[in-house]
Amino acid sequence: MDTPQPLYSAESVRELDRQTIAALEIPSIRLMKRAGRAAFKHLQAQWPDIGRIQVFCGGGNNGGDGYVVAALAAQKKIPVTVYACTEPDKLKGDAHEACEYARREGVQVLTSLAELDNADGNTLIVDALLGTGFSGALRVDVAHAVERIEKSPGPVLAVDIPSGLSADMGTADLAVHADMTVTFIGRKLGLYCGRGPALCGEVQFEDLGAPAQAYCDVDAAVHRYTAEGIKRLPVRAADTFKNQFGHILIVGGDSGFGGAALMAAQSSARAGAGLISLATRPEHLSAALTRCPEVMAHPVISGQELEPLLDGPSVIAVGPGLGRSPWSEQLLARAGRAEVPLVVDADALNILSEGRVLAGVKRNDWVLTPHVGEAARLLGCDTDDVLADPREAAAAVQEKFSGVVILKGAGTLIAHDGGVDLINSGNPGMASGGMGDLLTGIVAALIGQHLPLVEAARLAVWLHGEAGNRAAEDGQRGLLATDLLPWIRRLVD
Numbered sequence: 001m002d003t004p005q006p007l008y009s010a011e012s013v014r015e016l017d018r019q020t021i022a023a024l025e026i027p028s029i030r031l032m033k034r035a036g037r038a039a040f041k042h043l044q045a046q047w048p049d050i051g052r053i054q055v056f057c058g059g060g061n062n063g064g065d066g067y068v069v070a071a072l073a074a075q076k077k078i079p080v081t082v083y084a085c086t087e088p089d090k091l092k093g094d095a096h097e098a099c100e101y102a103r104r105e106g107v108q109v110l111t112s113l114a115e116l117d118n119a120d121g122n123t124l125i126v127d128a129l130l131g132t133g134f135s136g137a138l139r140v141d142v143a144h145a146v147e148r149i150e151k152s153p154g155p156v157l158a159v160d161i162p163s164g165l166s167a168d169m170g171t172a173d174l175a176v177h178a179d180m181t182v183t184f185i186g187r188k189l190g191l192y193c194g195r196g197p198a199l200c201g202e203v204q205f206e207d208l209g210a211p212a213q214a215y216c217d218v219d220a221a222v223h224r225y226t227a228e229g230i231k232r233l234p235v236r237a238a239d240t241f242k243n244q245f246g247h248i249l250i251v252g253g254d255s256g257f258g259g260a261a262l263m264a265a266q267s268s269a270r271a272g273a274g275l276i277s278l279a280t281r282p283e284h285l286s287a288a289l290t291r292c293p294e295v296m297a298h299p300v301i302s303g304q305e306l307e308p309l310l311d312g313p314s315v316i317a318v319g320p321g322l323g324r325s326p327w328s329e330q331l332l333a334r335a336g337r338a339e340v341p342l343v344v345d346a347d348a349l350n351i352l353s354e355g356r357v358l359a360g361v362k363r364n365d366w367v368l369t370p371h372v373g374e375a376a377r378l379l380g381c382d383t384d385d386v387l388a389d390p391r392e393a394a395a396a397v398q399e400k401f402s403g404v405v406i407l408k409g410a411g412t413l414i415a416h417d418g419g420v421d422l423i424n425s426g427n428p429g430m431a432s433g434g435m436g437d438l439l440t441g442i443v444a445a446l447i448g449q450h451l452p453l454v455e456a457a458r459l460a461v462w463l464h465g466e467a468g469n470r471a472a473e474d475g476q477r478g479l480l481a482t483d484l485l486p487w488i489r490r491l492v493d
């Protein structure tokens with residue numbers, strides 16, 4: 001099994017840089033040259049026949065890396081021009097030295113965008129405007145340069161990080177869309193969350209010879225799990241019984257929302273749960289049984305009627321289509337007192353955030369699955385605050401409620417008492433109703449099959465996204481949650 005990838009904040013990468021320079025006992029310009037060479041290596045491998053190169057250099061060390069790339073291109077006799085966003089005589093330290101190196105190799109350095117030829121499809125752009133030193137809103141001169149890059153029809157290689165993207169948060173307003181990003185020393189969190197995956201293209205990581213000890217000394221912000229690093233369910237023995245694979249009770253489906261609870265039940269079934277019960281409004285019963293006769297569907301018109309159903313199950317998932325009526329609150333209150341692991345989703349989270357039900361409760365045996373809006377309500381803040389720092393928000397929800405928190409998004413975060421994990425899976429076609437209900441059902445089914453909560457959360461998030469990718473082979477637009485069900489079954493083993 002692969003180990004997860006550590007992802008770092010900009011500050012932590014600076015610390016890795018410092019430790020690397022100290023350990024290798026080299027001047028920092030040598031590290032910059034390694035960075036430039038690494039970027040140029042990928043450039044040549046990816047675009048061996050490119051006609052010409054334009055390098056956009058900023059005023060810091062990211063720009064310095066760009067000057068090194070330009071020098072190397074000139075050495076290889078590839079026509080190359082630099083657009084210097086900061087006048088070369090204002091550059092300092094290594095960036096200044098790198099600029100001199102490029103000039104010595106005969107690179108033309110322009111300081112006005114008007115002088116720069118229009119790029120055609122055979123012009124590769126190297127974006128070395130901003131790296132980990134970027135913060136705040138883009139300065140207007142840099143914004144113009146980013147706009148110019150965005151208009152160019154040819155490929156774009158970003159040095160370290162696409163300019164305009166925050167290395168810490170994955171947030172961006174105006175930013176470069178790259179085809180490839182060559183990132184150095186530490187993988188930055190922002191490359192993998194928020195807008196990062198949409199802006200980076202293919203990410204290539206180069207450690208530049210950083211010593212292993214540096215990675216032990218500097219804490220990662222997040223650990224990124226890929227398919228190879230996620231623990232799977234064991235192969236089933238031949239002599240097994242259905243009651244060894246969990247009995248999942250799904251609680252939800254207020255008037256008008258019956259489908260959500262049913263979809264959670266179906267995804268539990270397809271993720272391998274041994275038995276599934278559904279507690280829902282009486283009017284949903286016949287539809288549920290017609291669609292999925294394997295489910296034991298029970299009508300509940302009050303919390304009291306739920307009570308006897310709480311004895312049998314090994315896991316309870318509460319929330320899909322639960323609504324926010326007095327009925328919903330009664331059901332959550334009863335379900336929340338059960339002494340088996342809980343998965344809490346959707347309106348159950350909204351009721352929780354209002355504080356009338358299960359106020360102040362912390363449990364180590366529950367998984368909360370908020371999207372950004374639900375996380376904001378749980379924390380009593382705005383969705384923009386969550387989007388500005390999703391990692392912090394996921395950790396804060398976990399701190400407030402304990403257990404495991406799955407903050408759903410383009411990069412889904414899993415916060416637990418050992419830290420925060422990130423899993424990139426899925427596609428924009430999954431931005432449609434019912435997808436979250438499936439995830440809830442899968443998490444419950446995996447807990448029912450005896451995976452520890454954190455491992456169930458990781459496998460469920462991966463499984464859900466991968467099922468979405470397979471189902472989207474027929475098209476992302478119009479992808480329905482129920483299209484994922486056959487894929488969940490194929491991928492779970």
Ligand SMILES: NC(=O)C1=CN([C@@H]2O[C@H](COP(=O)(O)OP(=O)(O)OC[C@H]3O[C@@H](n4cnc5c(N)ncnc54)[C@H](O)[C@@H]3O)[C@@H](O)[C@H]2O)[C@@H](O)CC1
Nearest residue numbers: 017032059060061062130131132133134135137138139160
């Ligand atoms: N420190 C090191 O040892 C290494 C650093 N490397 C490179 O250096 C980069 C970091 O260099 P720096 O710390 O100099 O930072 P950057 O070069 O990323 O950014 C600093 C520059 O950005 C400008 N800037 C900041 N915020 C801005 C805004 N909102 N709008 C417009 N301009 C803005 C600053 O005025 C400054 O010119 C890395 O991303 C990487 O590319 C590599 O050379 C590898 C080694």
Ligand SMILES: [K+]
Nearest residue numbers: 127130161163
């Ligand atoms: K850049």
